Amino acid sequence: MLKERLKIALNIHTASDRIIQYIFAVVGFISVAFLFLIMIFLFKEGLPVFNSVSVKEFLFGTSWYPTSVPPKFGTLPLIVASLTVTFFAAAFAVPFSMAIAIYLSELAPATLREIVKPIIELIASIPSVIIGFFGMVVVAPFLQDHFDIDTGLNVLNAAIMLAFMAIPTIASISEDALSSVPTSLKEASYALGANRWQTIVHITMPAALSGIWTAIILGISRVLGETMVVLMVAGGATIFPTSLFDPVRPLTANIAAEMAEASYRSDHYFALFAIGIILFLLTLLFNVIANYLSMKYKFKWN
Amino acid sequence: MATLQQKAKYYETSSFVIITILSYAIIGFLLFVLGYIFLQGYKALSWDFIVSFPKNEMREGGIFPAIIGTLYLMVGSSLVSVPIGIMTAIYLTEYVENVTVLNFIRLGINNLAGVPSVVFGLFGMSVFVIFLDFGSSIIAGSLTLGILNLPLVIRSTEEALLTVPISYREASLSLGATRWQTIYKIVVPTALPGILTGIMLSLGRAAGETAPIMFTCATFYTPFVPDSLFSEVMALPYHIYVLATAGTHIEATRPIQYGTAIVLIVLVLGLNLAGMIMRYSYRKKLKG
Numbered sequence: 366m367l368k369e370r371l372k373i374a375l376n377i378h379t380a381s382d383r384i385i386q387y388i389f390a391v392v393g394f395i396s397v398a399f400l401f402l403i404m405i406f407l408f409k410e411g412l413p414v415f416n417s418v419s420v421k422e423f424l425f426g427t428s429w430y431p432t433s434v435p436p437k438f439g440t441l442p443l444i445v446a447s448l449t450v451t452f453f454a455a456a457f458a459v460p461f462s463m464a465i466a467i468y469l470s471e472l473a474p475a476t477l478r479e480i481v482k483p484i485i486e487l488i489a490s491i492p493s494v495i496i497g498f499f500g501m502v503v504v505a506p507f508l509q510d511h512f513d514i515d516t517g518l519n520v521l522n523a524a525i526m527l528a529f530m531a532i533p534t535i536a537s538i539s540e541d542a543l544s545s546v547p548t549s550l551k552e553a554s555y556a557l558g559a560n561r562w563q564t565i566v567h568i569t570m571p572a573a574l575s576g577i578w579t580a581i582i583l584g585i586s587r588v589l590g591e592t593m594v595v596l597m598v599a600g601g602a603t604i605f606p607t608s609l610f611d612p613v614r615p616l617t618a619n620i621a622a623e624m625a626e627a628s629y630r631s632d633h634y635f636a637l638f639a640i641g642i643i644l645f646l647l648t649l650l651f652n653v654i655a656n657y658l659s660m661k662y663k664f665k666w667n
Numbered sequence: 668m669a670t671l672q673q674k675a676k677y678y679e680t681s682s683f684v685i686i687t688i689l690s691y692a693i694i695g696f697l698l699f700v701l702g703y704i705f706l707q708g709y710k711a712l713s714w715d716f717i718v719s720f721p722k723n724e725m726r727e728g729g730i731f732p733a734i735i736g737t738l739y740l741m742v743g744s745s746l747v748s749v750p751i752g753i754m755t756a757i758y759l760t761e762y763v764e765n766v767t768v769l770n771f772i773r774l775g776i777n778n779l780a781g782v783p784s785v786v787f788g789l790f791g792m793s794v795f796v797i798f799l800d801f802g803s804s805i806i807a808g809s810l811t812l813g814i815l816n817l818p819l820v821i822r823s824t825e826e827a828l829l830t831v832p833i834s835y836r837e838a839s840l841s842l843g844a845t846r847w848q849t850i851y852k853i854v855v856p857t858a859l860p861g862i863l864t865g866i867m868l869s870l871g872r873a874a875g876e877t878a879p880i881m882f883t884c885a886t887f888y889t890p891f892v893p894d895s896l897f898s899e900v901m902a903l904p905y906h907i908y909v910l911a912t913a914g915t916h917i918e919a920t921r922p923i924q925y926g927t928a929i930v931l932i933v934l935v936l937g938l939n940l941a942g943m944i945m946r947y948s949y950r951k952k953l954k955g
Contacts, residue, residue, distance in 0.1 A: 382845045386762055393758035395751050396821065397775030399814050403782060403790045410793050464689035472683060481694070483943050488697050490868070490939040492875025493784075494904040495928055498911055499700050502707075502921075529700075532693055562679035583781075590783025592878040593904075597912060617785045617878075624789070624882050629797065641789045645782060652781035656774060 407645055411638030413630075414438065423639065429603045431623065431633045438636045440643070442603050446520075446613035447589060449606050450599060453524035454531060454588045459581060461528070462535035466577075469536075470543040471565055482537075489533035497597030500526040505598065514610045516600060521609040523599040527588045535584035542576020543569055579658040586651035590644060592617040616640050701932065708925025716926055721888065725910060726919050730927050735892050736900030737874050737934070739805050740812060740884070743896075744873040747813025749866055752820025759821070760828040761850055780818035784878040787815045792882040806896040808884025815879055816869040823868060827861025828854060830953050860949035867942035871935045877904040903931040 414423065418438050426439020465485060469478055504525060505517030546569050554564040570577070600612020601622065614622070620637050627633040669677070715729055722728030755772075763769045791811030801807045831854050839849040855862070877885075885905040893900050907927050910920045 382847045385847045389754055389758040389762055392751055392754040393763070393772060396755055396779055396817050397772055399817070400775050400779045400782075402794070403779075403786065406790055406793045406798075407786070410789070461689050461693055464686045465693060468686050468690040472686065481690070483947075484694055484697070486943070487936060487939060488693070490871055490875070490935060491700075492877070492904055492931060492935055494875070494877045494907050495704070495932060496700075498907055498924065498928055499704065501911055502924075503703060529693075529696065560675055560679050562682050563675060586781050590781070590785070592783065592785040593908065597908070617783060620785050620789065621878055621881060624792070638789060638793070641786050645786050648781045648783055649778055652778050653774075656777055 404645065407638055407641050410630075411635060411640075411642045414632060414635035414639045417632050418636075423636070424643075427605075429619070431627070431636060436632060438632070440616070440640060442605050443614060443616045443619050443640070444643070445605055446599070446603075447615040447617070450520055450523045450527065450595060450613065450615055451585060451588045453520060453609070454527035455581065455585050457524060457528035458531040458535055458584060458588075462532050462539060462580070462584070463577075465532070465536040466539035466543055466580075467565060469540045471561065471569070482540075485533050485536055488529070489537075491530075493530065493591060493593040494597075496526050496530055497594040500594065500598035508610075512610060516612055518598050518600040519610045519612050520599065520606050523595050523613075523615075524609075526594045526598055527591055530591060530594065531584040531588050534587055535580045538580035538583060539573070539577045542573040542580065545576070546572045575658045575661050579655045582651050582655040582658070586648045586655070589651070590617060590648050592621050596621045616644055620644075704925060704928050704932065708922070708929045711922040711926030712929060717930070720890065721923075725888070725923065726916055730901075730903070730906060730923070730930065732889055732892055733901040733903045733906040733927065734930065736805075736885075736902045737904075737931075739893060739900060740808050740880065740902060741870045741873045743805055743809025744812035744816055745866060745870060747810055748816035748820045748869055751813075752817050752865070752869075753824050753862060755817070756821045756824035756828060757850060757855070760825055761846070761854065776818045776821055779814075780822075784815065784876055787811055787879040788882050790814075791879060796883055802897060803882075803884055803886070803899050804897040805884055805893055805900055808880045808900070808902075811879045811883045812873045812876060815876065816872055819869045819872060820865050823865025824858070824862050827858040827865070827949070830861065830950065831857045832953070857953075860945050860952075864942040864946040864949070867938045867945070871938035871942070874938070875904055875931065875935045877908055880905060903927055903934070907931065 418426070423438055423440055424444070425441050426437060427441050428437045428439050429442055430437040469482055469485075473481060500522050501518070504522050507517065508514065508519070508522055509517035550568055550572060551564050554568045559567065595615045596618040599615055599618055601614045601618065602612040603614050603619075604611065606613050620640055623633070624637055627637055717729060717734065718731050719729035720731055755776075759769060759772060763772070788811065791807055791814075795801050795807035795810050796803055835853050835857060836849055839853045840846075844852065880902055884900055885902050886899040887901070887905075887909050889899060889901055891898075907924055910924045910927070911917065
């Protein structure tokens with residue numbers, strides 16, 4: 366609308382204006398170019414690993430011993446670790462995030478909302494190394510003492526800290542979705558005798574559902590890619606977890622833990638970049654889905 | 668016998684109570700995390716802690732080089748992310764008319780924002796450290812963090828530009844100003860506080876990220892303050908990570924870990940708070 370309204374005026378162009386516009390157009394594509402550059406370098410440094418292991422072995426091999434002779438590059442335990450930790454983090458984060466989203470959009474008085482919303486946003490800005498540090502020095506000893514386990518650095522600890530990190534993302538996008546539901550829908554519901562809770566559950570939340578899904582998917586994508594927290598508190602063992610109290614090593618933590626030891630362009634180095642490819646593709650997939658869903662709900666109400 | 672309506676009322680009240688409790692539980696946990704670190708760490712803080720070098724294998728002394736290193740990375744990364752980010756945002760809000768191009772760039776930016784930070788680390792290492800042969804250096808770390816921050820700067824600048832009323836632009840154009848004159852004399856100055864918000868948030872992010880700097884510039888210890896763009900640096904988040912996990916004196920350096928954590932938290936949350944306050948007053952001004 367903005368550009369259409371300005372169109373007539375914009376027909377007056379000077380030569381220098383046109384040159385400036387071209388410069389902006391070139392810069393405008395730089396971000397996209399970087400995304401492709403990331404992809405190219407990941408593939409360039411990651412794909413050579415498949416000269417020594419097959420794709421099947423790499424994705425479904427059950428042991429990761431990069432320095433044994435011969436080395437074993439099976440990433441399944443790492444993939445399972447990432448998925449397990451992410452699943453439990455999402456399971457913890459979603460109820461809290463929904464509560465915050467509903468509280469902010471439907472319950473909180475305007476003044477309180479102006480205070481609570483920035484506080485929740487502030488959580489997102491805490492550096493992940495601080496969250497990981499807190500998990501190590503506070504949550505780990507607490508778990509160890511109260512559950513009688515060998516180590517407090519495990520799936521549960523990582524899931525709790527990751528959930529805390531994901532809450533602001535999920536809560537704030539869900540809140541936007543809930544707030545963008547037209548008031549007329551809610552009024553219609555009240556007019557039929559529904560109370561506020563019935564309206565939230567049966568009208569507002571279903572209407573905002575694609576936005577809420579966008580929020581959850583973006584939250585999951587963030588958790589999946591988070592490195593420092595899982596590096597510090599997930600325990601680091603390359604095993605298949607059988608309980609919440611097992612130490613694990615997710616994909617991101619594995620890259621961070623081993624990159625310094627892997628010599629340049631060795632199979633180990635290639636394998637770590639190949640793990641980067643897995644992460645890149647997984648998060649890309651989640652983001653494309655989230656993008657699609659958010660376009661859908663924007664079209665619905667505008 | 669409760670009527671249907673009383674039952675519904677009962678559900679409503681109890682749900683609202685639970686929702687409120689869950690919401691404030693998270694704020695409580697945030698305060699607990701910050702409060703705990705401050706209570707454990709404030710004793711380690713002193714002027715000396717800020718301005719002196721580590722001593723005695725990190726067990727004593729301060730974190731001066733890590734603070735300086737982090738400041739260098741903040742400035743360096745913003746030299747990359749701020750100009751490119753602002754220009755991209757201006758292009759998206761003021762110039763592009765083709766919806767397909769707009770959606771394509773938006774999709775690219777959204778996906779760039781979703782790339783895991785450790786993958787940025789891999790990218791920075793393979794491109795800047797090895798391919799361009801900068802070595803592990805401030806310039807490699809700054810470029811990596813700058814690219815990481817691009818989506819953040821673009822989004823907040825876009826948001827700021829979009830809040831500038833159309834009438835401002837129309838008034839300028841009707842007076843005979845060209846499109847570019849309108850942008851840099853009217854739109855950008857009006858949106859400046861909003862743009863500064865984005866810059867502050869990105870500085871905070873650059874200060875706090877660990878994974879992207881691990882393989883591109885960070886080192887555990889240097890006895891000197893970096894003297895060129897090609898020096899390795901110490902950085903606050905990396906310092907916390909190494910002392911807490913890999914040092915030989917994990918227990919002995921605990922106070923220093925807490926102290927460093929406080930410095931990092933104050934720096935990052937301070938920048939974010941300042942940015943948020945600025946955004947708040949900016950929005951209020953344009954509305955009122």
